[in-house]
Amino acid sequence: MGKAAEAQTSRLSASRLDGDTTSSAVSMLEKETGDHWAPREGEGEPTQDAENQEPSASSSTEIIAAENVENTDYVTGYKLGLLLVSVTTFFFLLMLDMSIISTAIPQITSDFHSLEDIGWYTGAYQLTSATLQPLTGRVYTRVSAKWVFLFFFFIFEVGSLLCAVSQSSVMFIIGRAVAGMGSSGLQNGALTVISGAVPMEKRPIYMSIMMAFGQTGLITGPLIGGVFTQYVTWRWCFYINLPLGGLAGLFLSVLHVPDQTSKPRVSFKLLREIIPDLDLVGFAIFAPAAIMFLLALQFGSSEYPWSSSTVIGLFVGAGVAFPIFLYWEYREGDKAMIPFSMIRKRIVWVSTLQFTGLATSVFIGAQFLPIYFQSVKGVGPTLSGVYMLPNILSSVLFIVMSGALITRLGYYLPWAVVASAGTTVAAGLISTWAPDTETGLWIGYQIIYGLRGCGIQVGLFALQYALPPAQSALGTAFLIFCQNFSAAVFAVVGNTIFTQTLLKEIVRLAPSVDPQAALAAGGSAEAVRSLVPQGSPELAGVIQAFATAFDTVCYMLIACAGLSFVASFGMGWVDVRKKKEPEKGDV
Incomplete structure (x- = not known):
């Protein structure tokens, strides 16, 4: 067993486990991942020159198992x-x-x-x-x-x-x-x-x-x-x-x-x-799917009509990529x-x-x-x-x-x-x-x-x-x-x-105000009240339009x-x- 594996095993021994620590940790790993490990043929107790050898599959499994054991080195x-x-x-x-x-x-x-x-x-x-x-x-x-x-x-x-x-x-x-x-x-x-x-x-x-x-x-x-x-x-x-x-x-x-x-x-x-x-492959599939979906929402809400080819194309792209991502994650199992x-x-x-x-x-x-x-x-x-x-x-x-x-x-x-x-x-x-x-x-x-x-x-x-x-x-x-x-x-x-x-309410409650000007004005008190001349009876309509949009x-x-x-x-x-x-x- 290599020195790295020995260090991990010593940490396991300090965790107050009952019975054989390594076998318990490996059992836990098998339970969480669904993978079952058994020594390969010819493996058994480490030989005298084991420290000069590369870590075996068993020592690698022990290291992974150690990562599944909670560390009790708390701060006080x-x-x-x-x-x-x-x-x-x-x-x-x-x-x-x-x-x-x-x-x-x-x-x-x-x-x-x-x-x-x-x-x-x-x-x-x-x-x-x-x-x-x-x-x-x-x-x-x-x-x-x-x-x-x-x-x-x-x-x-x-x-x-x-x-x-x-x-x-x-x-x-x-x-x-x-x-x-x-x-x-x-x-x-x-x-x-x-x-x-x-x-x-x-x-x-x-x-x-x-x-x-x-x-x-x-x-x-x-x-x-x-x-x-x-x-x-x-x-x-x-x-x-x-x-x-x-x-x-x-x-x-x-x-x-x-x-x-x-x-x-x-x-x-x-x-x-x-x-x-x-799982960089999964990320490479997921990121475009998420970005296309959110871009479609943003473009459809501001720059393009919802029926435009740009918005529909983005939704379709996200709709195609997302099932592929789900399949990849399912295929990767616990490595996903x-x-x-x-x-x-x-x-x-x-x-x-x-x-x-x-x-x-x-x-x-x-x-x-x-x-x-x-x-x-x-x-x-x-x-x-x-x-x-x-x-x-x-x-x-x-x-x-x-x-x-x-x-x-x-x-x-x-x-x-x-x-x-x-x-x-x-x-x-x-x-x-x-x-x-x-x-x-x-x-x-x-x-x-x-x-x-x-x-x-x-x-x-x-x-x-x-x-x-x-x-x-x-x-x-x-x-x-x-x-x-x-x-x-x-x-x-x-x-x-x-x-x-807001666009709909401005047209209904303040017909003289350009709806696009209301959007461009922003939401500050001064900007909203500057949409109409001082003392205009339509000011109440503008304010009510913003209140209805909020509600x-x-x-x-x-x-x-x-x-x-x-x-x-x-x-x-x-x-x-x-x-x-x-x-x-x-x-």
Whole structure:
């Protein structure tokens, strides 16, 4: 047996396993992968000169088996605190970047005269993030999470810089796409880092803390973006990522970050070895399919008629490529970028539906709520952010409270149901907002909307508990992929609903206003009110048209949250405080 294999075997021996560690680990590997290993003819006990030989198939299997055994090298004390602060800072900036643009979008569209591009400002980010997400899951299963995480954050920072110095709408969209590429490995990476740092029974509270601050970034983003847009420049919405991210990256680079399973040290040799295991063929099929589908949605909603050959051709191309991708993934088995053996487990796809439906409702809501406050209520970017404080504070409160109680009480199902039901009801109430909606009503409805915090992290807890350590990173990546892909699709769908409703309502309520001029004006209070002469009786019609367009988008939020509510009941009555009972062949 080679030295590398001996090192892995010694790690296995330290894991307090019953009986023969290696055989148990191999049994577990066989159970998870469906492959059965037996020594080849002539193999047996290692000879005296075995250390001078290349590792055999059996030693390779032992190494792979070791990767399926959970590492118990957890972080404690002040080191855990520093690690949590660093990763939470990254998570905060990531969530902040997703929403800080919302109050800046009206001004950006006015500066670039590009209201028709509003879907791309979020869609380009979500497109690249969702496309790369499954591939990053494969990377995290083989390479140290710390260095993979820092690599993707560097790309994210480059994208932020491009957005900050953009001179045109096209350049800004490119910057958002690059930032999205970086984000593809950050959200799931942050969750993977925490999973390796603390034991299962403590993950709910630590992940809740991280996600609470992340939700703070997601919800305070409009307020911060409003301040920058109104008093400095919207470009600082992206400059802010550079110093804060650089400081957090410096701390993380010197901290010990344990992996959930044993992994070799990062080297060029390791990178050469894992490339064949990344399912690059599957990625090469999946990426064009996803891009063609999202491009078809974007082009059909803005530049081309839905019946045009360009849009139809893109839909057809995606429709042809996607079944080919599914066949390839099925053929690859557990080596696939998205293993079917994992996603066909009920807890995986149900948790994914619950998480995706709820998160999509949150993301789209964060994009359009500032449009309502600015275009309809007529306030500036800063005050529109202040008007969203009830949403912010209630969400953070419910996230931290639910995380602490799940850790103490153990059961996550009730929180998922309450969160989804509350969000569905709140979206329905928000869809009644009009130009004359009273302050008490829009504050109260946002507090109810904050109930989503009770269950925004529950799908992740369920997935972490149900999957073995070797599939934890893959499962997390799949969950975040579905969330980002759904957000990318519904960002475009939401923009289409908004713009088409606005065009129809402007013609009906303000006939003298050119509908295309209304689109080009953007969503800022000043731009909307400049569409008609001062004192014009048609101003009320213009404002009502924007209010109706916003309300129509809320119907989509109701549907997404409703899907999450239905899926919640399939997550099972599980106590995460209890250790999973080992099955035959498990470690």
